[in-house]
Structures are given as C-alpha cells and as structure tokens.
Amino acid sequence: MNNHFAKPAHAREDWTIDQGWASYTDQEHQTWDTLYQRLMKVLPDRAAPEFLNGLEALDLHRGGIPDFERMSDELESLTGWRVVAVPGLVPDDVFFEHLANRRFPAGNFIRKPDQLDYIQEPDVFHDVFGHVPMLTDPVFADYMVAYGEGGLRSLRHASLKNLAALYWYTVEFGLIQTEQGLRIYGAGIVSSPAESIFSLEAPSPNRIAFDLERLMRTDYRIDDFQQTYFVIDSYDQLFKSTVDTDFAPLYADLQGEFDLKPEDIAPTDTVIHKGTQTYANKGGRFAA
Ligand code: PHE
Ligand code: FE
Numbered sequence: 001m002n003n004h005f006a007k008p009a010h011a012r013e014d015w016t017i018d019q020g021w022a023s024y025t026d027q028e029h030q031t032w033d034t035l036y037q038r039l040m041k042v043l044p045d046r047a048a049p050e051f052l053n054g055l056e057a058l059d060l061h062r063g064g065i066p067d068f069e070r071m072s073d074e075l076e077s078l079t080g081w082r083v084v085a086v087p088g089l090v091p092d093d094v095f096f097e098h099l100a101n102r103r104f105p106a107g108n109f110i111r112k113p114d115q116l117d118y119i120q121e122p123d124v125f126h127d128v129f130g131h132v133p134m135l136t137d138p139v140f141a142d143y144m145v146a147y148g149e150g151g152l153r154s155l156r157h158a159s160l161k162n163l164a165a166l167y168w169y170t171v172e173f174g175l176i177q178t179e180q181g182l183r184i185y186g187a188g189i190v191s192s193p194a195e196s197i198f199s200l201e202a203p204s205p206n207r208i209a210f211d212l213e214r215l216m217r218t219d220y221r222i223d224d225f226q227q228t229y230f231v232i233d234s235y236d237q238l239f240k241s242t243v244d245t246d247f248a249p250l251y252a253d254l255q256g257e258f259d260l261k262p263e264d265i266a267p268t269d270t271v272i273h274k275g276t277q278t279y280a281n282k283g284g285r286f287a288a
Contacts, residue, residue, distance in 0.1 A: 008087050015094050019085040019108045021067045028110045029064035035116065035125050035191075036061070042196045048176050048185040050140065050235070054133025065110060065124055075132065079141035083132055088121055093155060099148025102141075104131060117194070118285075130187030131171070139235040140185070144171070146243050159251035161258070162216040169215045170238060175199065175207065175231045182207070182231065182272075198225050204279035206263065207231055209270035212241045213250060219258040224284040227262040231272055 011017050043052070058074050060066060072082035084098065085108040098105045106127035111119045119126070134140045147167065154163045172188035182200055189195045199205065206228040208214075215230050232238045260266060263277050 005089070005091075011087055014098070015086050015090045015105070016084045017087055017108065019068045021065070021069075024065050024110075027113065031110050031113055031116070032065045032125060033063055036129065038116075038193050039129070039190065039196070042193050043184075043190060045180075046184055046196050046200055047190050048134075048178065048183040050137040051133045051185055051190060054136035057136045058132065060129065060133070066128060068106070068108075068128075071128075071132065075135060078136045079138055081135045081141055081144075083128065092151065092160060096148045096151030096155070099144055100152060101148070102145060104135060104144075106131070117192075126187065126191045130191035134185055134187070137235060139239050143235065143239045143242065146239065147171070150242070150247065154247065154251065157248065157251040158256045159247075159254065161256050162251060162254050163247070165216050165218055165220055165258070166212070166242070168220045169218070169226075169228075169230045170210075170232070173199070173220075173226050173229060174238075175229045176235075177231055177233050185232075195225050198279070199229050202279060203273075203276045205229055205273075205277075206265060206271065206275040207273040208265070209233075209272060210237065210241075211268070211270075212245060214260070214266055214268065216247075216250060217254060217258055218260040218264070219262050221262050224286075225279065227275065227277060227280050228264075 007015055055061065057078060058066075058071055068083045068085055075081050075083065081102045081104060083106050084103045086105040088107050088109075090105055095105060104127075107121070107123050109123055110125060111123045135144065151163060154160060170186070172186050174186040175182050176185050184190050184196060184199060189199050205226060208228055208230055210230045210232045218228065221227060263275070263280065265271060265274065
C-alpha cells in the first residue's frame with residue numbers, strides 16, 4: 001500500500017491494465033514453475049487446508065503463469081471474486097476500492113531469474129500464488145471485502161498504519177491453529193519457502209494468539225522474517241472480531257502510532273511460543 005507515485009499512462013482510471021498473458025516468455029513461465037515446485041516441497045504439511053484446496057480448486061498446477069481471465073471465471077463461481085492486473089503497487093484508496101468490490105489487484109510482471117528468493121515489490125507469483133487460493137474460502141473472501149470497506153472508512157482517520165498492521169499480521173503473515181497443529185494462511189509466508197519453515201518451526205519468533213487491538217498496536221518488519229506471528233483459531237474468529245469492532249475509538253487512541261515493537265510480548269498476551277529472537281538479534285537477513 002502506498003500513495004507516492006503516479007499512474008502509468010497505459011493504466012485505466014482504476015489502475016488496471018491488461019494482463020498481456022500472450023506476451024509472457026517461456027523463461028517467465030519457467031520462473032513461475034520453478035517457484036511453484038520449490039514451494040510444493042515445503043507446503044503440503046505446513047499450509048492451511050483452505051490454501052491447498054484453493055490451489056486445487058483454481059487448477060493452479062497446470063504450469064506457467066495463470067491466465068487471469070480463466071482463473072477469475074473459476075474464482076468468481078466460488079466466491080464472487082476476480083483477479084485484475086495492475087502495473088505494481090497501487091494507491092491505498094484504489095486498493096481498498098478494488099477489495100470492497102471483490103477484485104484482487106495483482107501485479108502482472110514476474111521477478112527476474114536472479115531474484116527468485118527475495119523481491120521488494122510484489123510480483124505475479126506473490127500476488128496470485130500467495131493471495132488468490134485463500135479467496136476461494138467463503139469466510140476469508142468476506143473478510144477481504146470487509147477489510148476493503150474498512151480501509152475506505154479509515155481514510156477519514158489518520159490511522160492507515162494501524163489498519164495496515166492488521167493486514168500485515170493476518171492476510172500477509174497469519175498462522176491458524178488446526179487439529180493437525182499450526183498451519184500457514186498468510187500470503188507473504190506461503191510464497192516464501194524459507195519463511196514457511198521459519199514461521200512454524202524456528203525457535204526465534206514469537207507465536208501469539210490473535211487479539212485484534214494488540215495486533216493493531218504492533219509495528220512490523222517489512223525487510224525480513226517477522227519477529228512475531230499471530231495465530232487465529234478460525235477464519236470466523238478473524239471475520240467476526242474485525243467486523244463487530246468499531247475501529248474509530250482505536251484509531252483515535254493510537255493516532256497512527258505503534259506502542260509495541262515487533263518483538264515485544266505484552267502482559268495480556270496468550271503466548272503460544274516465546275521466541276528466542278536469536279535470528280533477528282544476529283542481524284537476520286543482513287547477518288555477516
Ligand atoms: N470494523 C472496522 C471499522 O470499524 C472495519 C473492518 C472490518 C476493518 C474488517 C478490517 C476488517 O472500521
Ligand atoms: Fe501481498
């Protein structure tokens with residue numbers, strides 16, 4: 001989410017563009033397949049069943065970058081959502097407006113072969129592989145609509161940072177408790193083989209039970225693995241707790257600031273795992 005850039009000339013008023021599926025090169029399709037195969041080595045017992053079912057339902061294993069039109073027709077029949085192509089990050093109001101109308105904006109470009117492990121700007125692999133499978137789950141799909149509507153409302157408060165933390169710690173980096181143990185549903189995790197293992201198995205990060213207000217008070221890392229992951233019990237819990245809470249008093253209280261650091265544990269937390277933070281303390285991704 002961002003605001004500080006201009007709309008490219010070829011984009012429409014709502015920032016959408018044609019995906020240009022026919023223009024992808026063999027090498028670009030190959031990049032998708034390589035990333036897909038790497039993730040399939042780690043996700044089967046780690047990703048949430050709803051995510052894995054979504055990959056099946058949308059037939060995303062057929063090879064190559066998916067054609068958004070074909071995929072959207074299948075997705076629309078399940079939950080009413082479609083995927084629209086955009087040139088990259090879009091302004092907050094544009095992003096929220098798309099979500100509120102069941103359109104997920106996805107970058108149409110794919111990372112270069114020398115950037116397979118880390119990219120700054122979300123590409124088609126992160127946006128489609130990471131986000132779209134969960135949109136086949138009816139409750140999660142409704143949560144994303146509510147988030148878009150809540151986002152439009154939040155623009156009247158100076159509190160985008162706090163609302164963004166909610167997106168970050170759920171849609172991007174959320175974990176869920178299942179009968180088989182902790183599973184991943186966050187798009188930022190499932191699109192990274194290394195963080196898929198780290199988030200569930202490393203001793204370093206905290207794993208703390210979801211608490212809406214607590215999470216909206218918490219700063220987060222955008223340049224490395226998270227120092228804390230929040231664990232929901234169900235998508236119903238996520239949907240109900242956010243939809244039934246009026247964020248206005250919280251926005252007024254927080255004033256767009258965070259009072260907890262990424263690694264903090266608060267007195268009210270239900271701690272599932274208290275992290276050692278050794279990964280972050282040694283410098284994380286930037287360690288010598
Ligand atoms: N209940 C939130 C508000 O009062 C809206 C919202 C719902 C935000 C769901 C995010 C997710 O603004
Ligand atoms: Fe994302």
